[in-house]
Amino acid sequence: MRSSNPVFSRRGFSRNGYAGFNAPPQAGAAANPYAGTNPYAGQAPYAETNPYAGGNPYAQGQQDVTQAPPYVPQTRPMTMDDVVVRTGLTLGTVVAGAAVAWIMDLSMGLAIGAALVAMVLGLVQAFKRKASPPLILAYAAFEGLFLGAISNAINQWVAPGAPMQAVLGTMAVFVVMLVAYKTRLVRVNARFTRFVIFAAMGFLLLQVVNLLFMAFGGGDGLGFRSGGLGIVFGLVGVLLGALFLALDFKQVEDGIAYGAPREESWLAAFGLTMTLVWIYLEMLRLVAILNGDD
DSSP: OOOOOGGGGSGGGGGGTOOOTTOOOOTTSOOOTTTTTOTTSSSOTTTTTOTTSSSOTTHHHHHHHHHSOOOOOOOOBOOHHHHHHHHHHHHHHHHHHHHHHHHHTOOHHHHHHHHHHHHHHHHHHHHOSSOOHHHHHHHHHHHHHHHHHHHHHHHHHTOTTHHHHHHHHHHHHHHHHHHHHHTTSSOOOHHHHHHHHHHHHHHHHHHHHHHHHHHHHOTTTTTTTSHHHHHHHHHHHHHHHHHHHHHHHHHHHHHHHTTOBTTHHHHHHHHHHHHHHHHHHHHHHHHHHHHHHO
């Protein structure tokens, strides 16, 4: 049965057996009374003015969106302010630990235990691929306990005022090396790095040998802690620490230049702290030797 509803007589339904508008009547069927009076039999009057008659104006935009690469969040790169803040925090933890050990008059036995714990924590962080702020701050705290105890002992029994002189000497070495690095009086390259690393390995090996001679032979071991040889050995230690500062400066500069992640500033602070602790210890021993000879 053919419907007289014009909605079902559109061209879109002609495949289902319904005649389109203005179609001739089929044989054996009555003529459609609306065939000649349908005002929409021709082209729709709004086809030219309908803004949606053409293609979808957002189709190209949708295609671009689907083809765009997925968003990957980026970490903010490291800045000099990040390095300064984290180095200040790490060094502040060292100073706080040293103050606690000084005020509590920490025994040398506990000081040596704190030094061993700090060494283990430092080695763990050195072999980790990523910086661990709690691990670095824990290292700084135990290192501070050791420095405070040994500084207090030297101040009381060996050379009064030596810790303050060692602090001033460490600050002076830091400023001098920073100026030398910024003015390019010291140029850090691959040869410089190899020299510093091998020199430090030889220095530490002599330290271990001296400790073994002290443990089994008694006395001052090889004499690296007193007299003229002790002064020379202390100066070499301070010089090596200064050269390591240049390596630390280079690490910070390269990290900022190449857009290292912000977390890398903790590694820079860790390296600077270890180097400054090295310089302070060597400076403390050198000042103690010089004051003891007087």
